[in-house]
Amino acid sequence: MSTKRILVTGGAGFLGSHICERLVKAGHDVICLDNLFTSQKSNISHLLDAANFEFIRHDVTHPITLEVDQIYNMACPASPVHYQYNPIKTMKVSVMGAINMLGMAKRTGARILQASTSEVYGDPTAEHHPQTEAYRGNVNPIGIRACYDEGKRAAETLFFDYHRSNGVDIRVVRIFNTYGPRMHPYDGRVVTNFIVQALKGEDLTLYGDGSQTRSFCYCDDLVDVIMAHMNNEPESGDPADAFVGPVNIGNPGEFTIKQLAEQIIELTGSSSKLTYLPLPNDDPLQRKPDISLAKQELDWEPKVPLAEGLAKTIEFFRSVDLDSFRKPTD
Ligand code: NAD
Ligand code: UDP
Numbered sequence: 001m002s003t004k005r006i007l008v009t010g011g012a013g014f015l016g017s018h019i020c021e022r023l024v025k026a027g028h029d030v031i032c033l034d035n036l037f038t039s040q041k042s043n044i045s046h047l048l049d050a051a052n053f054e055f056i057r058h059d060v061t062h063p064i065t066l067e068v069d070q071i072y073n074m075a076c077p078a079s080p081v082h083y084q085y086n087p088i089k090t091m092k093v094s095v096m097g098a099i100n101m102l103g104m105a106k107r108t109g110a111r112i113l114q115a116s117t118s119e120v121y122g123d124p125t126a127e128h129h130p131q132t133e134a135y136r137g138n139v140n141p142i143g144i145r146a147c148y149d150e151g152k153r154a155a156e157t158l159f160f161d162y163h164r165s166n167g168v169d170i171r172v173v174r175i176f177n178t179y180g181p182r183m184h185p186y187d188g189r190v191v192t193n194f195i196v197q198a199l200k201g202e203d204l205t206l207y208g209d210g211s212q213t214r215s216f217c218y219c220d221d222l223v224d225v226i227m228a229h230m231n232n233e234p235e236s237g238d239p240a241d242a243f244v245g246p247v248n249i250g251n252p253g254e255f256t257i258k259q260l261a262e263q264i265i266e267l268t269g270s271s272s273k274l275t276y277l278p279l280p281n282d283d284p285l286q287r288k289p290d291i292s293l294a295k296q297e298l299d300w301e302p303k304v305p306l307a308e309g310l311a312k313t314i315e316f317f318r319s320v321d322l323d324s325f326r327k328p329t330d
Contacts, residue, residue, distance in 0.1 A: 081188030094151030176250025180219030208279030218309030
């Protein structure tokens with residue numbers, strides 16, 4: 001394998017830091033670019049002394065000039081609490097961040113991968129369950145999730161237009177709910193909320209009646225397929241023949257939020273109880289990926305069962321000082 005210069009935007013975040021770690025271990029020259037809005041340097045502190053790792057504090061909505069061979073475009077607040085905190089900024093991060101990084105890819109000839117999301121499907125209707133890549137989605141364009149959903153949809157549009165118009169070598173993944181060590185303990189996402197609540201002996205907060213579903217993928221499985229997609233080469237050797245996506249990636253195991261809460265109480269051995277709060281607007285009732293395309297094109301499927309992944313995540317949250325984390329929304 002040849003050594004590459006690789007940029008990871010959002011590289012200090014939950015998923016970005018796992019990608020940086022793998023790339024550094026593989027011997028690549030890695031540039032981690034992040035403004036630390038929803039993350040902290042502790043996610044990458046173990047990499048800072050590596051000769052092949054560099055951290056740049058920078059906001060992707062502003063242009064930057066770097067010479068690279070590959071770009072993982074991961075920068076964007078990802079949890080509803082974080083992306084709704086400053087919705088206009090969220091839209092700018094997706095759209096202007098994509099334009100800046102696609103411009104860099106066009107100038108340098110780098111291959112660029114976009115971290116898109118299952119949220120491009122919005123609140124999927126019953127006949128589109130599980131969701132395939134062909135589904136055009138059911139997004140409320142003026143709702144409180146739109147800054148993220150529509151921002152990510154616009155970013156996909158930009159990726160495909162740069163690909164068609166300028167020959168930029170793109171890869172696009174649509175990520176479904178993913179969890180694991182290095183999630184921000186106060187990001188408001190369901191896995192972190194429930195684990196932190198269970199560890200503190202507080203009631204677990206179920207929004208609505210807890211019957212809405214999600215499918216949860218462990219981070220190691222997800223990073224495997226993100227890197228496989230980045231590095232997938234067309235058989236013909238002609239970049240025009242490459243499989244670029246978009247491709248769903250996630251774990252198709254589907255659970256109600258109440259089942260998740262019960263499982264976390266059991267795994268932590270907590271005495272916490274369940275409490276019910278109102279369901280936020282536009283909260284999707286069900287979500288589950290159809291991953292046939294990822295299996296066919298990338299020869300991938302997730303391996304880590306929910307109980308095993310949750311146990312590793314609980315271990316992480318037990319090992320960190322929860323009070324040392326800055327809440328981005330404070
Ligand atoms: P995260 O919040 O941990 O990571 C996002 C990173 O982007 C953070 O380090 C943050 O500081 C950085 N960032 C935010 N705004 C920035 C800006 N303007 N300039 C530079 N850096 C900025 O979230 P994550 O779960 O690791 O998500 C990573 C990517 O994957 C995001 O693009 C997200 O939309 C996508 N995604 C994640 C999931 C999931 O379940 N984890 C699901 C779908 C899509
Ligand atoms: N949720 C919940 N309690 C919480 C946090 C989230 O019941 O403390 C629900 C939320 O309403 C949603 C699901 O869990 O139905 C997943 O929420 P999350 O914010 O993790 O991600 P989403 O998939 O909605 O983007």
